[in-house]
Amino acid sequence: MxxxxxxxxxxxxxxxxxxxxxxxxxxxxxxxxxxxxxxxxxxxxxxxxxSVLRSVPVEAQRDVHPRTVHRRSVCTGTLELASVSRRFPVHLDATDRIADEPVVVDVPPLGPGERTSVDYRIPTERRGVFPVGSLTLRRKGFLGMADSRTVLDDTIEVRVVPRVLPVRGVPAGVRRGHIGADERVEHGGTDLVGLREYVPGDDLRRLHWATSARAGALMVREDADPGRPHLAVILDDRPGGHSEPQGFEDAVELAASLLSAGMVAGHPVRLMATSGAADLEVPAGVIEAGGADADMVMAVLADLQPVDESANAPSQLPARDLDVVAVVCGANADLAPLLLDAGRASVGVVLVVDPNVQDMSAMGSALVLRAPRVEELIQAWDTVVAR
CATH class of the missing domain: 1.20.5 (Single alpha-helices involved in coiled-coils or other helix-helix interfaces)
Incomplete structure (x- = not known):
């Protein structure tokens, strides 16, 4: 302090x-x-x-938990105070700064030598990383003629990630063959589609010894698995595509929910933003391996905001990611290029956050679902796509 x-x-x-x-x-x-x-x-x-020339006779410590929280979930600041005064009670006012906005903390009077703990709510309506602090303790002097202030100047960062709503799952049995072939793998899992570096917990029987010898590191083969198709989520983050700010928040939460459902089910997933601001791949089985990559997906989505359309365009989805493609956009989005992305997939779905329409239709080989809110779009996905 x-x-x-x-x-x-x-x-x-x-x-x-x-x-x-x-x-x-x-x-x-x-x-x-x-x-x-x-x-x-x-x-x-x-x-x-x-009467207030002497420093505030209080020892203070502040903490925030949890440091990573889903939007609209409970995040609590805890202020612990201990009076070091031996004779007189201490009356304090406390003000914390959260995302540069003052938040008043109600502190009860402290008797001589008394300790207390005060909890207060941290707002979680907005996604992103927000600083909590610094916290100011103010003691009023005799008859309120003067005051002295003590600043607890440590700052804690809180990351607000999008909500994750329950999703039934990803359609199974639609894996494409290797090297981008159009035939589907209906049985077995021996069709080689890629190689990656070994991580603890991988099945040693999947080691590709020839490539490991050439690379000087253990490499694991990725085989086609009809029960674990790739899920690619393309999020339209162009500012003109969404009719209102809440529409973009619903789009981000829809993307987070679909990706989370895929990762929990053990599918390899990929997140792409139409502006090129995000392009993240997560291999299969990350939840069982500890979830660091899954946390990275939520962190990227927490920071994602609508960006200028002049940003670099993302690279085209490779063939191995064309099993299930979900395009999430707003009511004002240009659907033509988005439908092309979805139409290349074995299962292509365009989910439109539209405050005025709720329906479903087919455009070419892609299914288009429209609904005003994320909950209704997930319900349509569970009913029509993840049957």
């Missing part, structure tokens, strides 16, 4: 000015009563100032 300035309040400053003025007038007019009254007012202001 660091001490701030001791200063007169508005009441104290007014009292001091009035006292000096009356004292001067009393002396000038030789009016002892007026002089005494002015001196008394001046003395009150000075006494109030002197």
């Amino acid at each position: 660091k001490s701030g300035k001791v200063r007169l309040t508005l009441r104290g400053a007014g009292t001091l000015v009035l006292g000096i003025l009356l004292t001067g007038l009393g002396i000038w007019w030789r009016y002892p009563g007026l002089t005494g009254f002015g001196a008394a007012l001046t003395g009150l202001a000075v006494a109030g100032f002197v």
Whole structure:
């Protein structure tokens, strides 16, 4: 903690000015009563100032939990206070700053040597990373004539990630063959579609020894698995595509829910933004391996905001990601290029957050689902797609 300035309040400053003025007038007019009254007012202001010259007799510690929280979920700040005063009670006001906005913390009076803990709500309506701090403790002086401030200057970052709503799952049995062939693999899982570096927990029987010898590191083969198709989610993050800010929030939460459902089911997933601001691949089985990659997906979605359309366009989805493609966009989006992306997949779905329409239709080889809210789009996905 660091001490701030001791200063007169508005009441104290007014009292001091009035006292000096009356004292001067009393002396000038030789009016002892007026002089005494002015001196008394001046003395009150000075006494109030002197009463807070000593630093706030309190030890303070603040924490926030959890540090990563889903939007609209509970995040709590905890302020622990311990009075070091041995004779007098301590009356404090506390104000914390959250995303540069002041939040008043209700602190009860502290008796001599008393300890207390105060919980207060951290707002989680907006996605992103927000600083919590610094926290200011203010002690009022005698009769409210002055106050002193102590600043708890440590700052804690809170990451608000999108909500994840329950999704039934990803359609199974639609894996394409290797090297982008159009035939589907209906049985077995021996069709080689890629190689990646070994991570602890991988099945040693899937090691590709020839490639491992050439690369100087253990490499694991990725085989086609009809029960675990690739899921690619393309999120339209262009500002003109969404009719209102809440529409983009629903789109982000829909993307988060679909990706989370795929990862929980053990599918390899990929997140792409139409602006090129995000392109993230997550291999199969990350939840069982500890979930670091899954946390990265939520972190990327937490920071994603609508960007200018002049940003770099994303690369085209490779053939191995064309099993299930879900395109998430707003009501004002240009559907033509999005339908092309979805139409290349074995199962292509365009999910449109449209505040005015709720329906489903087929455009070419892609299915188009429209609904005003994320909950209704997920319900349509569960009914029509993940049967």
